[in-house]
Amino acid sequence: MSTATQVGALGRAVDLKGHGVGLFAGGLTALLVLMIGVPLAMVALMSLRTGFPGEGGPLTLANFIAVYSNPGTYKVLLNTLLFATGTVLVTLVFAVPMVWLLMRTDLPLKGTIYVLMTVGILIPVFLRTIAWILLLSPRIGLVNQWARQIFGMTEPLLSLYNIPGMAFIQGVSFVPPAFFMLAAAYRTMDPALEEAAYTAGVSKLQTFLRINVPITLPAIAGVMVYLFMTALAVFEVPAIIGFPARILVLSSLIYTSTNPPTGLPNYGVAGAYGAVMLAAGLILAYFYVRLVQHGKKYTVITGRGYRPREIALGRWKWPALAFVMLYLSMEVFIPFLVLLWASLLPHLQLPSATAFAEMSFKHYRSIAEYVGVLPLINTAILMFAVPTGTMILSVLVSWVVVRTQVNFRGSLDTIAFLPHAVPGILLAVGLGYLGLAYRNYFPVYGTIAIIVIAHTINWIAYGTRTTNGVMIQVHRELEEAGKVSGASTPTVLWRIVLPLVAAGIFNSWIWISMLSYREVTMALALGTRKNLVVSTIVWQFWGNGWVPQVAALGVVLVLFAVLVIGGLKIGFRRLGEFGSGS
Amino acid sequence: MSFAPRLSVRGMRGIMKDIKALIFALGLSIASLGGSPGLFAAAVDDLVAAAKKENAFEFYAPSTLTPQGAQALGAAFNKKYGLSIKLQYNPSGNMTRDIGKLVGLAASGTPPEWDLMVVTDAHHATLWLKKLHQTFDYKSLGVDAKAIQFDNGAVSFANQFVLPAYNKQLVAPKDAPKSWDDLLNPKWKGKIGVSSATHHFGRLAAGPWGEEKTTQFVNALTKQDLILGRLGEIYNRLLLGEIVVAVSLSDSEIKSETNKGAPVVHAEAVSPLLAPAYHAGVPKNAAHPKVAHLFAAFLTTPDAQKIWEKFAGQSSTLIPGTTAYKYVQGKKVVYLSQDQAETVDRLSREYGKIFGFTSL
Numbered sequence: 040m041s042t043a044t045q046v047g048a049l050g051r052a053v054d055l056k057g058h059g060v061g062l063f064a065g066g067l068t069a070l071l072v073l074m075i076g077v078p079l080a081m082v083a084l085m086s087l088r089t090g091f092p093g094e095g096g097p098l099t100l101a102n103f104i105a106v107y108s109n110p111g112t113y114k115v116l117l118n119t120l121l122f123a124t125g126t127v128l129v130t131l132v133f134a135v136p137m138v139w140l141l142m143r144t145d146l147p148l149k150g151t152i153y154v155l156m157t158v159g160i161l162i163p164v165f166l167r168t169i170a171w172i173l174l175l176s177p178r179i180g181l182v183n184q185w186a187r188q189i190f191g192m193t194e195p196l197l198s199l200y201n202i203p204g205m206a207f208i209q210g211v212s213f214v215p216p217a218f219f220m221l222a223a224a225y226r227t228m229d230p231a232l233e234e235a236a237y238t239a240g241v242s243k244l245q246t247f248l249r250i251n252v253p254i255t256l257p258a259i260a261g262v263m264v265y266l267f268m269t270a271l272a273v274f275e276v277p278a279i280i281g282f283p284a285r286i287l288v289l290s291s292l293i294y295t296s297t298n299p300p301t302g303l304p305n306y307g308v309a310g311a312y313g314a315v316m317l318a319a320g321l322i323l324a325y326f327y328v329r330l331v332q333h334g335k336k337y338t339v340i341t342g343r344g345y346r347p348r349e350i351a352l353g354r355w356k357w358p359a360l361a362f363v364m365l366y367l368s369m370e371v372f373i374p375f376l377v378l379l380w381a382s383l384l385p386h387l388q389l390p391s392a393t394a395f396a397e398m399s400f401k402h403y404r405s406i407a408e409y410v411g412v413l414p415l416i417n418t419a420i421l422m423f424a425v426p427t428g429t430m431i432l433s434v435l436v437s438w439v440v441v442r443t444q445v446n447f448r449g450s451l452d453t454i455a456f457l458p459h460a461v462p463g464i465l466l467a468v469g470l471g472y473l474g475l476a477y478r479n480y481f482p483v484y485g486t487i488a489i490i491v492i493a494h495t496i497n498w499i500a501y502g503t504r505t506t507n508g509v510m511i512q513v514h515r516e517l518e519e520a521g522k523v524s525g526a527s528t529p530t531v532l533w534r535i536v537l538p539l540v541a542a543g544i545f546n547s548w549i550w551i552s553m554l555s556y557r558e559v560t561m562a563l564a565l566g567t568r569k570n571l572v573v574s575t576i577v578w579q580f581w582g583n584g585w586v587p588q589v590a591a592l593g594v595v596l597v598l599f600a601v602l603v604i605g606g607l608k609i610g611f612r613r614l615g616e617f618g619s620g621s
Numbered sequence: 622m623s624f625a626p627r628l629s630v631r632g633m634r635g636i637m638k639d640i641k642a643l644i645f646a647l648g649l650s651i652a653s654l655g656g657s658p659g660l661f662a663a664a665v666d667d668l669v670a671a672a673k674k675e676n677a678f679e680f681y682a683p684s685t686l687t688p689q690g691a692q693a694l695g696a697a698f699n700k701k702y703g704l705s706i707k708l709q710y711n712p713s714g715n716m717t718r719d720i721g722k723l724v725g726l727a728a729s730g731t732p733p734e735w736d737l738m739v740v741t742d743a744h745h746a747t748l749w750l751k752k753l754h755q756t757f758d759y760k761s762l763g764v765d766a767k768a769i770q771f772d773n774g775a776v777s778f779a780n781q782f783v784l785p786a787y788n789k790q791l792v793a794p795k796d797a798p799k800s801w802d803d804l805l806n807p808k809w810k811g812k813i814g815v816s817s818a819t820h821h822f823g824r825l826a827a828g829p830w831g832e833e834k835t836t837q838f839v840n841a842l843t844k845q846d847l848i849l850g851r852l853g854e855i856y857n858r859l860l861l862g863e864i865v866v867a868v869s870l871s872d873s874e875i876k877s878e879t880n881k882g883a884p885v886v887h888a889e890a891v892s893p894l895l896a897p898a899y900h901a902g903v904p905k906n907a908a909h910p911k912v913a914h915l916f917a918a919f920l921t922t923p924d925a926q927k928i929w930e931k932f933a934g935q936s937s938t939l940i941p942g943t944t945a946y947k948y949v950q951g952k953k954v955v956y957l958s959q960d961q962a963e964t965v966d967r968l969s970r971e972y973g974k975i976f977g978f979t980s981l
Contacts, residue, residue: 093729111980172863178812179862283814283848283858285977292980300817300851301973303721303747308980386883387860397882408688475729484731568679568711568734583684583712584853584874 060528064445067435071454074496078469079461082317085472086310092475102307103314111287116315119288121202122209122277123270127263129210133366134217135259139251140359141218142225143233144350152363154604159370160215160553161600162378164208164275165577166593167370169586170377171208172279175199179389200284209276211369213266219550220262225255233350243355257330264327265459268320272462274560279581289316290464294564297468306472313465324460375597381590402591409580409588414571417487418556421572425494426551430544432495433502434510438532440503441510442518452503459500467493467564474565485567493561498551509543510536549607661763665918668762669702671911677707678909678916681719681735683899683933684712684853685873690932697924698916706912715851716740717817717969720747723904727753733904737913739920741897743820743969745775746962748902755903755910762918768939771959775902778920779935780945783821783895784887786870788859797866799890801825804868805841814848814864816855819972821869823965824895828955832968839972842868849977859885871897876934893953896938 087098106112140146141153174180177195186196198204232254236246252259277291289312296309352359381387383398433455439445440452458466470493474484483489513536521531537544559574566575573596580589680691688710695708711734713719720740723733724747738745748754754774760766770777785798798804804813826835848855848864856874858864860883875885901917903910919925926943930936936943938954957965973979 091725091728093731109980115980173861176861176863178864283850283854285849287977287980295979298718299721299973300715300978301717301819302970302979304725306725387857389861405689408692411688475725475731478729478731485734568709579712581857582715582851582853584856585684586857 060439060443061445064439064443064448064451067432067439068447068451068454071432071436071451071499074492074499075454075457075461077473078466078493078496079317081469081472081476082310082313082465084310085306085468086314087307088310089307091304092306092472093478102311106308106311112312115287115289115292118202118281118286119271119290122206122281122288123267125203125206126209126213126270127266129207130213130217130266131259131263133211133214134221134262135252136247137214137363137366138218138221138225139247140352140363142222143230143251144352144359145356146352146359146363147356148360152367154601155367155371156215156218157553157604158597158600159367160557161604162371162374162593162597163557163559163574163577164212165279165559165574165581166378166590167212167374168208168276168279169381169581170374171199173377173389174373175204181389199280200286202281202286205276205280205286208280209270209273211366212276213269214366214370216269216554217262217266220265221255221258225251230350243350243352261327261330264323264330268323268327268459268462271316271319272464272560274464274563275578278578290462290560293464293468294560297471297564306468309468313462313468316462316465317460320460320462320465324456327459328456375594378590378593378597381587382594384587387586402587403595405588406592406595409585410576410592413569414573414576417490417570418573420487421491421494421555421562422552424491425498425555426548428491428495429498429502429551430506430548432499433506433547434537434540434544436499436503437506437510438536441507442515442536452507455503456500458496458498461497463493463497463558463561464564466497467561471565484565485569487570487572489565490562490570490572493565494555494558497558497561498554502547502551505543505547506540509540513539661761664761665702665763665915668911668915669704672702672706672915673704675706675909675912677709678736678912679709679711679734680737680739680916681711681713682739683716683873685876686710686712686739686929686933688712690928693928693932694920694925697928698919701919701922701924702915711735713740715817716744717820720744723748724751724753727751727905732906732908735904736907736909737901737903737916739899739901741781741820742770742775742777742900742957743823743897743962743965745771745900745902746957746959747966748904749774749959749962750966753905755905755907755913757903757910757914757917759914759918762915764918764921768921770898770900771902771962775900776917776921777898777900777939778926778937779899779929779933780896780938781871781873781899781935782887782945782948783818783869783871783897784889784891786859786867786875786885786887788862788865788884789886790884791862791865797890798888801838801891803888803891804866805838805845807845809845809866811846812865813845813868814850814855814858814866815842815868815976816850816852816870817973817978818852818869818871819976819978820897820965820969821895822972823968824897824955824957824961825893826968827957827961827964829893829953832964835968836971836975839975843975843977847976856885869895872934893955894949896949896954896956898957899935 085092086102087100088096089099089101090096141149146152172180174182175197177183177198177200180195180197180199182197183195186192199208232250233246236250241249272290274290274294277286277288278294280286281288282291292312293309293316296305296312298304380390382402383400384394385397385399388394436451436455440448445451470489471484473481474489478484483492517535517539518531521535522528526534557574559578562572562575563578571579573592576592577589580586682691686694691708691710695706698708699705723735726733745754749771754771756773758773759769759776764776768777769775785801785804787797798806822835822839825838826832830838847868848858850858852871852874855864855867856870859867859870870885870887872887875887901920903913903917907913920929926936926940930944936945938945938949940946970979
C-alpha cells in the first residue's frame, strides 16, 4: 500500500469518528505529558529517596537537608549564577554585532562565514577547551608566555581557571546558536528607521546601537533567557576548566553525584540539586514566554515579499570583517590548528623544534583502532533519529495548535514548550533513573535509544517554535480547497501543508541534527559502553590521556563536516537559508 | 638473600613466607596454564569448551593497555586455547567511577556492562565488600590459592607502582620531591595536581602511616591549591606543564606504550613505594562468565605477561626475574591486603571529599 493510500485510509478513519481531531490532539497531549512528565517525576522521586535506583525504600527529605544545610551549596549556586550570566554576556558581545553585519550589511564573504560558523558548531567544545588551555593557561598558555617575553611580566596576563575564564569559553561556543536565533529578527527588520537615522547624519555604529539594538531588544532578551537556561545545564567547560580548580557549578555537581570520581553514586543528592535547577528553569521559561509575547508588540516586520536593503559598510567593511574573523579565529581557526598540532605529535606538547621533529601521521592511522565503528554508527543514528522524531512531533503539535480549533490547543503548546525549562542534565538523570529503576517497563538503559529520547524531548520546544512559525505563514485557503475537493484531514496535512512548510522543517532538521551531534551533557550522563557517541568519546579520551588520538579524530570530523556542510549549502540553497532554523 | 619486596606494615616473617609461596604457586600456575598436560588440563578443557559457546566478551581494562595491546592479548588468548573469541576492549577512564556505576547497576538488577574487569585491588575491594564478584575456582585451572584474591573473586597478575611524579623539563631532578612530605613545600603551591585515585592515600593510611597521619597529610595537601582531575587528565596537565608535580601517579601512565618519550618521570627517591595490584575479576551476572574466567587465568601466563608489560608497562612483583620484581628489591613497598579492604574503601571516599572531588 502506498504512503498516500495509507494516509488516506487513516484520514477516513479519523474523519469518520467525528471527534477524530480532538482524539488525536488528546493522544498527542498525553504522549507529550508522558515524555516530559515521567523523567521529571523520576527526578522528584530520586530526590526523595536514598540508595540506588530500584532499591525502593521510604520517602525522605534527607537529601534536601544534606544539600541545603551545606554552606558549600550556596557557593555553588552563586558560581552557577555568575557563570551563566557571564556566558550570556560574552555570547551577546559577539552574536549581536555579527547578526547585524551578516543580515543587514554588505559584509564580504558571507557565504564562507556561514559555513565556518556551522563548522565551528561541529568542533566538540571539549576539544576547543583544550585548545584554550594551550593558549590561556596561566603557566603554559602561549598568550601568557608571549606576555612574559614581551612585557617582562612575572604574573600571568590572563587565566582561564576562574569564572570569567569559564564564561568566556562557554560564551564563545554559544555564538552560533544565538546568531541563528537572532537572524530572523534582523533579517526582516524594517529599514525605514535606519534610513531615517542615516538621513539625519547618524553614524552606522550609532544607528546600530540606538536603532537596531533597541528594536530587537525583545528578541535579544528572549535569546538571553534561552542561553541562560542552557548555560545552567552545560557540563563541558565546568568539567575541564572549573572542576580542576574546584569551581563547582550545579551541572558539575549533578554529574559527579551520579558519576562520582571517588566513592559511589548518590542519585538522591543529584535529585536535590536538580530541584533548584528545575525551579530556576521554570521561572526563566515563564519570563521567556512573557518576553516573546511582549516582543510581538514591537513587531516592525512588513508584509509578504518584503526584502530589506543591505547597508553599505563603506570604509568600515574591513574592520567589520576583521571583527568577524577575530571571532572565527577563536571559534574555528585556532581550535582547528591546535587540533591539527596535537594530532601530529606523539604526545601533547607546546611548539618547539623537538616537537616539530617528532611530527607524524601515526594517530590518523590508528583512529579506527581507538574509536571503533560503534560510536560513529551511534552518532549517525542520533543525527538522523533525533531531528526526525523531533520534527514529526513538532509538525503534529503545531498543526493542532495553529490549524485546529481544539479547545486545549493552548495547553498543548505550553506542554511542548516545557522541555525548554528543563535543563538537559536533569532530563538525562531522570531518564537514567527511570531506565535503571524500572528497566522492565522501560528497557532502554544503556542503548542509543535512551539518548535519542532525551535529545528529542530536549529539542521539542525548539522544534515546535519553528513549526508554529512556518505553519502560520501557510494560508488556510489552500487547506480549505483541499477539503472541498474531498481530501481527508491527514491527506491535506500530508499533501498540502507539509510540502509548503518543507523548507523551514528541513532547516530545523539540519540544525537539530547538528545540535544532537555536538551535545555532550545528556549523552555523558546516559553513557554506557554500548551507546558511546563521538561527543562522549572525546571526554573519555581526555580522561584516558589519549589527546593526540582524539585530536586526529577531531581533524577528520571537521574536514568531513566542511565538505558535507559546503555541499548541503550549495545543494539546498533554494530551500532557504541553510541552518537558520528560524 | 631477599626473594620478595620489603613490606612495611605487617609482620615481615609471615608475609615473606606468604610471598615465597605465592611466587612458587604462580610459577606453577603459569606452567600448568602454559599448555603442558597436567593436573588441571581437564578443568581448562571444560572451560575452553564452555567459553567457545559464549564466543565473545567485554573486557574492561586500563586505557594504558591501548587497543593494540588488548588486540594482542585477544589474539594470544585465542591462539593458546584454539578459540576465536571476539574481545571487545573497554578502556577505563576512571576506575572508581565505573566501579560505582557497576554497583549502581547491580542494585537495580541490571547486568554489568563488562564481563571481565581489570582494575586495581582497591577497586576490587569495593566489589568484594558489596559481594559483586562472580566467584570461580581458579585453583582448578592451576592458579594457586595465594594468587587468588577476594575469596575467589579475582586473580592478581601485575603491579603498578605509584609515586609522586614530575615533569623533568620543568623540574630538575635535584629539585624533585625526595619524600611524600616534600609535596607540602610551598614552592609547589598552585603547580601541583592530585588525581581521583584517592585509594593511593587509603593504602598509606591502612598501611605504614596510619589513618591519623595520612588524614593530616591529605588536609595539608589541600592548602597547596591543588589541580584536580582523573589520572589521565593529571598526566596530560603534567605533560603540558600546567602542573609540574603530581601528588601520585602510577607507572601505568608513565610507562605506557603511547607515552614513551614523554618528559614525565617518577620522583624515585620518595618512599614508601605504593604497589597497587592489577586484579582480573568477573562481576556478578556478567553475560560471558566462562570466557572471562578463562581470560583471567590466562593473564597470569608468560604469553599474557609479556604482552601486558609491552603495552601497559607492568609485570608482577611476585614472579622472580620480572621487571617489577627487580624494581622493588631493596625498596619499602606498600601492598594492599584483603583485611585492609574496608579501611581503604572508606578512606578513599573520605579523602575524595577532602580534596573536593565530591561535595557530600
